[in-house]
Amino acid sequence: MGFSFEYLLQGFATALTLQNLFWALVGCFIGTLVGVLPGIGPVSGIAILLPLTTVLPPTSAIIMMAAIYYGAMYGGSTTAIVVNIPGEASSVPTAMDGYEMAKQGKAGPALAISAISSFVAGTLSVIALTLFAPMLAEFAVVFGPPEYFALMFMGLSLVISLSGHALLKGLISMALGLGAALVGQDPLTGAARLTFGTVTLNAGVDFISVIVGLFAISEVMINVEQRITAISEMKITNWMPAWADIKQCLGTMIRSTGVGFFLGLLPGCAPSVTTFVAYDLEKRMSKHPERFGKGAIEGVAAPEGANNATSTAGFVPLFSFGLPTAPSMAVLLGGLMMYGLQPGPMLFAQNPQFVWAVIASMYIGNVMLLILNLPLVGMWAKIVNIPFYILGPMIVFCAVVGTYSIRFQAFDVWVMLIFGVIGYFMRKLGFPVAPMVLASVLAQMLETALGQSLLISQGSPFIFFTRPISAVFMALAFLSIGRGIWVLMRAQAPEVAVEDPD
Amino acid sequence: MKRLAIGFLVLVVGLAMVGVGAAAAAGFPTKRITYNICFNPGGESDITARFQEAPLKKILGQDIAINYKIGGGGALCWSELVQTKPDGYTIAGHNLPHIALQPLEMGNAGYKTLDLKNIYFFESTPNLLLVRIDSPYKTLKDFVEYAKKTPGAVTVGGSGTSSANDLGTTMLNKAAGIQLTYVPFGGTGSAVPALLGSHVTALMSYSTMAIQYAGKFRALAVASETRMEVLPDVPTFKELGYDIVEGAYRGVAAPPGTPDDVIKILASAFETVHKDPEVRKKMDQNGFKTESMGPEASLELVKKKMVEYEAIMKQLGRIK
Numbered sequence: 001m002g003f004s005f006e007y008l009l010q011g012f013a014t015a016l017t018l019q020n021l022f023w024a025l026v027g028c029f030i031g032t033l034v035g036v037l038p039g040i041g042p043v044s045g046i047a048i049l050l051p052l053t054t055v056l057p058p059t060s061a062i063i064m065m066a067a068i069y070y071g072a073m074y075g076g077s078t079t080a081i082v083v084n085i086p087g088e089a090s091s092v093p094t095a096m097d098g099y100e101m102a103k104q105g106k107a108g109p110a111l112a113i114s115a116i117s118s119f120v121a122g123t124l125s126v127i128a129l130t131l132f133a134p135m136l137a138e139f140a141v142v143f144g145p146p147e148y149f150a151l152m153f154m155g156l157s158l159v160i161s162l163s164g165h166a167l168l169k170g171l172i173s174m175a176l177g178l179g180a181a182l183v184g185q186d187p188l189t190g191a192a193r194l195t196f197g198t199v200t201l202n203a204g205v206d207f208i209s210v211i212v213g214l215f216a217i218s219e220v221m222i223n224v225e226q227r228i229t230a231i232s233e234m235k236i237t238n239w240m241p242a243w244a245d246i247k248q249c250l251g252t253m254i255r256s257t258g259v260g261f262f263l264g265l266l267p268g269c270a271p272s273v274t275t276f277v278a279y280d281l282e283k284r285m286s287k288h289p290e291r292f293g294k295g296a297i298e299g300v301a302a303p304e305g306a307n308n309a310t311s312t313a314g315f316v317p318l319f320s321f322g323l324p325t326a327p328s329m330a331v332l333l334g335g336l337m338m339y340g341l342q343p344g345p346m347l348f349a350q351n352p353q354f355v356w357a358v359i360a361s362m363y364i365g366n367v368m369l370l371i372l373n374l375p376l377v378g379m380w381a382k383i384v385n386i387p388f389y390i391l392g393p394m395i396v397f398c399a400v401v402g403t404y405s406i407r408f409q410a411f412d413v414w415v416m417l418i419f420g421v422i423g424y425f426m427r428k429l430g431f432p433v434a435p436m437v438l439a440s441v442l443a444q445m446l447e448t449a450l451g452q453s454l455l456i457s458q459g460s461p462f463i464f465f466t467r468p469i470s471a472v473f474m475a476l477a478f479l480s481i482g483r484g485i486w487v488l489m490r491a492q493a494p495e496v497a498v499e500d501p502d
Numbered sequence: 503m504k505r506l507a508i509g510f511l512v513l514v515v516g517l518a519m520v521g522v523g524a525a526a527a528a529g530f531p532t533k534r535i536t537y538n539i540c541f542n543p544g545g546e547s548d549i550t551a552r553f554q555e556a557p558l559k560k561i562l563g564q565d566i567a568i569n570y571k572i573g574g575g576g577a578l579c580w581s582e583l584v585q586t587k588p589d590g591y592t593i594a595g596h597n598l599p600h601i602a603l604q605p606l607e608m609g610n611a612g613y614k615t616l617d618l619k620n621i622y623f624f625e626s627t628p629n630l631l632l633v634r635i636d637s638p639y640k641t642l643k644d645f646v647e648y649a650k651k652t653p654g655a656v657t658v659g660g661s662g663t664s665s666a667n668d669l670g671t672t673m674l675n676k677a678a679g680i681q682l683t684y685v686p687f688g689g690t691g692s693a694v695p696a697l698l699g700s701h702v703t704a705l706m707s708y709s710t711m712a713i714q715y716a717g718k719f720r721a722l723a724v725a726s727e728t729r730m731e732v733l734p735d736v737p738t739f740k741e742l743g744y745d746i747v748e749g750a751y752r753g754v755a756a757p758p759g760t761p762d763d764v765i766k767i768l769a770s771a772f773e774t775v776h777k778d779p780e781v782r783k784k785m786d787q788n789g790f791k792t793e794s795m796g797p798e799a800s801l802e803l804v805k806k807k808m809v810e811y812e813a814i815m816k817q818l819g820r821i822k
Contacts, residue, residue: 190574
């Protein structure tokens with residue numbers, strides 16, 4: 001079942017009806033909002049709205065829920081850039097350069113480029129979805145446990161480039177992240193680990209709590225300590241990025257679309273993973289990698305493009321196989337099945353009007369989001385001018401509510417606060433926090449895939465090197481490790497973090 | 503005077519809170535109910551919950567929020583459930599034999615079988631052995647013969663550890679005198695892609711997947727007493743000479759200490775949902791066998807199965 005223009009046009013006809021346009025707009029707006037709020041992600045957003053969908057016709061409902069998902073990818077960057085607190089796990093890398101830009105008075109251009117990059121990547125991905133969906137579906141199942149492990153291993157090797165010159169500190173930070181992720185039950189066997197005999201720790205540490213704690217709470221603590229009255233005394237000179245900036249990021253946008261889209265076809269490869277990969281790729285491609293972490297505009301464009309591409313790519317396995325790649329996708333799957341639409345190879349054949357209407361709505365949704373986000377840049381950027389005695393408590397409030405809403409457990413709030421303190425000391429002592437976040441995001445998949453692979457190979461680790469795809473990832477990982485060590489040896493730099501100790 | 507006013511205010515607020523607490527059971531439910539799914543999205547528990555969601559909402563008059571807690575073959579989800587506030591606002595899907603096997607086998611599974619307060623068992627699915635449609639093994643006989651030649655090298659994916667699929671694989675090993683390597687996944691939803699991509703030789707899965715992936719997979723045998731109506735061409739293990747009848751029951755449970763009247767309200771809601779001919783039809787078409795066991799009947803089943811499984815596990819040598 002290939003692509004047909006006729007179907008796409010019919011899809012546009014359906015998506016452009018007043019009712020469907022309205023629900024797409026509602027979805028885009030809510031998506032942006034849950035994206036902006038730290039801790040509250042698209043899953044909660046969709047879940048809260050799910051009851052509404054029972055009164056809507058199926059196409060409108062799915063159009064809206066899809067819009068919430070990709071809309072959240074637009075919003076996540078806002079707080080990451082303006083106050084150094086990512087609104088979503090998928091915007092963690094954005095904070096690294098985005099916040100630096102904001103400190104230099106370039107919050108406006110950073111916000112704008114993130115909206116533009118989201119739009120470019122979102123639209124390119126929808127085009128790819130339109131043209132290749134049925135074909136690309138096969139790509140997802142090529143990945144078995146060994147390929148997943150190799151991919152995650154490569155992901156973990158990014159720690160080297162995320163740590164800058166403080167490699168040892170970066171590795172310690174990563175080890176802490178992996179250690180935190182080990183708490184609780186073994187994902188494969190259910191064995192309890194590091195629980196010290198308590199039942200509370202059995203549930204494990206949720207990585208959202210880790211991220212929110214490390215960024216939001218520690219940021220507030222540092223600001224309190226420095227008696228800062230506004231979160232930064234920056235002045236926003238101009239809101240729009242220069243045309244040169246956009247041109248500079250064009251290649252970045254296209255590359256990060258590619259990375260985000262292809263990795264996004266794999267179940268489990270959430271935007272929180274692919275954004276790191278895209279960020280690292282840009283750093284390597286750049287002629288001036290030293291600018292990264294110090295306010296490089298490509299460092300904002302890359303993750304923001306990748307997370308949009310990934311969220312769109314997730315529709316390929318969802319429509320073609322009924323395989324949800326992320327919890328939000330599972331909610332959508334539920335929505336489809338609720339209306340008697342059985343996802344799978346037959347969906348495109350049996351319900352073409354529906355599928356193509358949803359795909360067409362995604363073109364429209366991306367335009368809506370761009371319009372919704374660009375003019376609001378000025379408004380978002382003004383958050384920085386809110387006095388800290390108002391903003392600080394608001395951040396803490398959002399962090400607590402957001403963490404609690406993940407699984408309604410006070411335990412998660414404590415975990416978040418503890419990681420806030422850990423994050424505070426890490427920043428004080430010059431430990432990069434990004435490796436810790438990366439490790440806690442990847443740990444569970446890494447571990448599950450490792451266990452499964454070794455069962456399949458009857459214990460032989462060579463399984464990772466004898467299968468072509470995993471061999472390529474492993475080679476890339478080792479290259480990056482080797483290069484990191486080489487750079488460190490050559491520079492013989494003292495152990496200092498690249499970040500300013502502010 | 504001011505102090506008195508504040509004192510009064512505190513008293514009123516305090517009383518109001520007590521009042522709310524007491525009224526909780528009477529007007530149940532007054533807010534959103536969280537329904538945790540312990541396996542990957544796209545698996546049986548998830549599919550069923552999606553069928554139940556809208557009708558439950560209609561009956562209970564509150565939203566149903568479906569969440570995923572995946573890991574340890576369900577143990578992660580259940581160990582979390584037993585720690586949750588027992589007010590009926592958090593429930594989780596639960597499975598037999600998993601809840602009987604894990605506390606036996608894992609040592610500390612984080613929960614005890616009887617900690618889980620049964621609300622209702624609504625379905626069961628027999629185990630089923632699947633290979634890809636292009637696999638060289640056309641029959642169970644072909645498969646067993648190949649496995650005999652290559653002990654340990656034939657991999658069988660399935661949902662979870664100490665689960666129905668895990669146990670079914672061990673049973674086949676024992677009955678046929680072969681050595682299959684069982685590879686656990688987070689749920690049926692993540693085991694299926696492993697077979698789609700040929701990363702495992704076969705899947706020990708459930709009847710539902712033979713229907714959903716009819717064009718992609720071939721079912722070699724089903725572990726039910728007699729052939730299933732929806733899969734008339736799939737022989738039973740029994741017909742083929744292996745005495746294996748195994749599968750999973752699925753239901754919902756609440757944390758220990760949940761008030762009985764709350765359990766009753768939830769149980770009757772689930773019963774109404776599954777008596778609905780529309781839901782029934784969807785379940786049948788997807789290969790689920792409808793069960794209808796309320797709290798007491800469920801508890802009886804669990805207790806009966808605990809004894810049975812302990813004996814089976816000892817016989818298989820999986821526990822001492």
